[in-house]
Amino acid sequence: MLNSFSYVNDHIGFCGSVKNSPSDFVVTEIDVFGRLLSDTESSCAISETSLKQNSPYQQHHKRLRINAPELGVEDEHCQLENLSHASEECLSSVKENKERVTKTIQSGIDDTDILDSLLGKSVNELLSQFACNVKDAWNSENDQTPYSNEFSLGPIFEKENRACLHSAVRQKFPFLMTVTKNSEIIVKANADYRELCQLVTEEEAYDFFKFLDAKLENSKLSFKPDKNKEHRKTVHHFISKKFGKLLETKSFSVTDFSGQQNTAIMVRFRDKMCSRKRPAADCQEKQNLYTAFTLQKENLETLEAIGYLSSELGVLPSDFSYTGIKDKKAITYQAMVVKKVTPERMKEVGTAIVKKGMKVYNIHRVCQHLRLGQLKGNHFDITVRDLGLQQNDSSADLKERISEAIENIKTNGFVNYYGPQRFGQGQNVRTDQIGLALLNEEMVKAMKLFFTPEDTDDPVNQAKKYFLQTEDAKGTLARMPEFKVREKMILRALNRYGVNHEGCTRAWFSLPHSMRIFYVHAYCSKIWNAAASYRFKIYGSKVVEGDLVLSEENVDESSSLNDRVHIVTAPEESANNYTIHQVVLPMVGHSIKYPSNKVGQWYHEMLAEDALQTCRFRLSALQLNIPGCYRHILKNVHNLSYRFLDDSKEGIKSEDSCHLDASKASLFLSFDLDPSCYATVCLREIMKCDI
Structure with a gap:
């Protein structure tokens, strides 16, 4: 898939072989805090300092500023990378906080640090003052409410973040209620709480609303014994009127310490806590039964590994979530979350999956699934063996060639192609062929391509x-x-x-949605790769009129993808206002701009060749929606270092001499890449040969 593709660097390069064995290609995810996933339990812990520094309130105004140069597409989801990085950090911290909130609810411990972590100390103090004002006004004789009617926590743009804050506020202050208005969380006095305080003690009202918000399955709450039947009837009626769809009440007899019979009201959640209109999967999600773990796999595709795991655990492949697809012929470490499986059950299958080339670490409970692209990037440790000069290279200094190539890539980056593994490297039928058949709604053809055997x-x-x-x-x-x-x-x-x-x-x-759309995205990736090659062939590294560039001016939270993409004008080309690193190309879809130069015309011609000139990029029968997005044409490599290894019988050691013995030397490379970047593509640019 990359034979005719372009290079951005002009060095000569060198030869070598990659992936001689899985241990030569080690991939480790970098989480949203910039830490490498490990095979030890230490990576589970998130410090309180990290949580405070990444609270949603502190981060929401920075979301479009953090990692602003990064614009791309995740392996399986067309997403704007720079718009997701900051919110992913915030989401990860809130996910950890939400787990703590849940533990606090279950244990009954008042964890006063939770809201500090979520909001920051200053905002939490203002919230506490607002809560005190509410209670003071209620307790005053004239009750003239000399306090603000509501208090804003500010705009919180991630749904998961808002859910966590709603729960945390109501758990600490059950006499308050929270609502969302255009992503802004508003805190108000809870009139229902005050009304219940007229019927029962405030202690009982406090416990009732904490119980109501926690929604713990099979939990119950009992009010204090009450001899007054009419009063009990009033309490039954209040709960039925206000919360009847969720709760049910029942009177039962109790015996006090003196042996006297009395009657108390018990409250419990109805058996069907979810609406009948909602599918059963939604009800399951409310149980918050999610287990996170680090998956180490060797010589396995990510989806193949999920197939093994789902078979062992007795769940569906769609019950697994992950941040991205990892290489097959490699040793990889990646974060995963599975729902409907307990940590104890996950640990039980550890031994069984070892023979399949998998291990699991850092098994712990979390409150939600992972999202594609929810990572900082990937770290690679790669060994290139069988080193040698290019066929037509008369130079005798291989070491110099390698050093020159690596320095060039550090300075200029590489063309951000999708790697061959995205299309099924070496397979008789590529994934993009299946994707094209699906887009043309040739379902039988797509099925036969899917079942085409290898040799x-x-x-x-x-x-x-x-x-x-x-x-x-x-x-x-x-x-x-x-x-x-x-x-x-x-x-x-x-x-x-x-x-x-x-x-x-x-x-x-x-098939799960992520698997269905994988094939369509493979086709879109193929078109992007060809478009990038055409763009370099026609215009080289010069930014020209009609190119698309990422604009970093006047960015706010309401900016859409197309708002952020600017078409270069003729005066801007003449003034050299932009660099090639700012140029993006579209992934085809129904909601993207095309370049207004020859590259845009090329896109339309290619889609016409594939009979997609009228394609709406929506497949209602498969519930697939492909809006499209944008991907930087060039990317930079981060933290690139290298050393030479001497593959001698005595073992592997650093090769420090000036002359490199190619017959027994290997090259060890260590570097980081942004999400959706391919190490094989970066290596191809370094070596200037197909690998």
């Missing part, structure tokens, strides 16, 4: 051959190995609905 004769490919020969979904299902979860999900649907257009459509829809 090996293993059980998986034997099953695929059988399917193409017979279209016998049931028989193929029996032949397909258990860990091939995607294939088996599709085969079950085909067996039920048939191998026709409608049946294949239903079969594709049986």
Whole structure:
């Protein structure tokens, strides 16, 4: 896929081989706090200082400023990277805080640091003062409410952040209520709390509203015994009127310490806490049963690893969330979250999955799933073996060639192509071919491409051959190995609905959304790669009229993707107002701008060749929506260092001599890349050869 693609650097390069073994290519995620994931428990902890520094209130006004130069597309989701980085930091801290809030609710401990972490100390103090004013006004005889009617916590733009703040405020101050207005959280006095205080003691009202907000499954609350039947009736009526859809009440007999019989009211949540209109999955999510872990895998695709794990745990592949797809022929460390699985259950499968090339670390409970792109980037430790000069290079100094290449890449960066692994490197059918068939709504063709076997004769490919020969979904299902979860999900649907257009459509829809859209995004990535090559072929590294650049001026939280992308004018080209590092190219979709020069015309011609000139980039049958986005044409490598290794029988040691013995030397590279950047593409630019 990269044979005809461009280079931005003019050094000669060198030869070598990569991924001779998985241990030669180690990928480690960098979390939102800039820390490497590890295979120890220490990476679970987040310090209180980190939480305070990343509170949503402190960060919301910086979100479009942090990492502003970064604009790109995540491996599986078209997202603006620079708009997500800061909010991802905030989301991660709030996720940790939300876990603490939940623990506090369950333990009954008053953790006064929670709101400090979420809001910052100064805002939390103002909130506490507002709460005191409310109580003082209620307790005053004339109750003239000499306090502000409401208090703003400021705009909180992430839904998860707002949910955490709502819960934390109401747990600390049950006599207050919180509402959201255009992403701004407003705190008010809770009139229902005050009304209940007229019927029961304030202590009981306080406990009731904490119980109500916590929504702990199977939890119950009892009011103090009450001999007055009419009064109990009034309390029953109040709760039924205000919270009847959520709660139910019942009177029961109790015996006090003196042996006297009395009656108390018990409150509990109704069995069906979720609306009947909502799917069962929504109800499951309310249980907050999420387990996070670090997955180490070797020589496995991410989706293949998820297939193994889901089979062992007895859950669906869609129950797993992750920040991005990792290389197959490598050792990789990545964060994952699985729902409906306890940490104890996750630990139980640890031994079973080792034989599949996987290990799990840092297993702990969290409150929500991960999102694609929710990371700072990836760290790579790569060994390049079989070093040598390029075929037509007469230089005798390999070490000099390597040093020159690395210094160039540090200065100029690399063309930000999607790597070959995105398209199924070395496979008979590439993922972008399947994506094109789906976009053209050729569901049967896409299905046959999906089941096209490779040249090996293993059980998986034997099953695929059988399917193409017979279209016998049931028989193929029996032949397909258990860990091939995607294939088996599709085969079950085909067996039920048939191998026709409608049946294949239903079969594709049986896959989780992230898997369905993966193929479409692969096609969009192929077009982007070709567009980048065409752009360099026509215009080189000069920014020209009609190019798209990322604007960093007049940016605010309401800015859309297209608001931030500017079309270069002729005067701006003449004045050299922009650099090539600011140029972006669109990922095709229904809501993007195209360049207004020859590159834009090329896009339309390419889509026409693939019969997509009228494509709306919406597949309602598969519930796929492809709005499109923008990706920087160039990227920089971070923290790049290297050293030479001597692969001798005595072991591997640093090669410090001036002359490099290529016959026994290897090159060790260590560097960081932003999300959605490919190390194989960076290496290709360094070495100037296909790897």
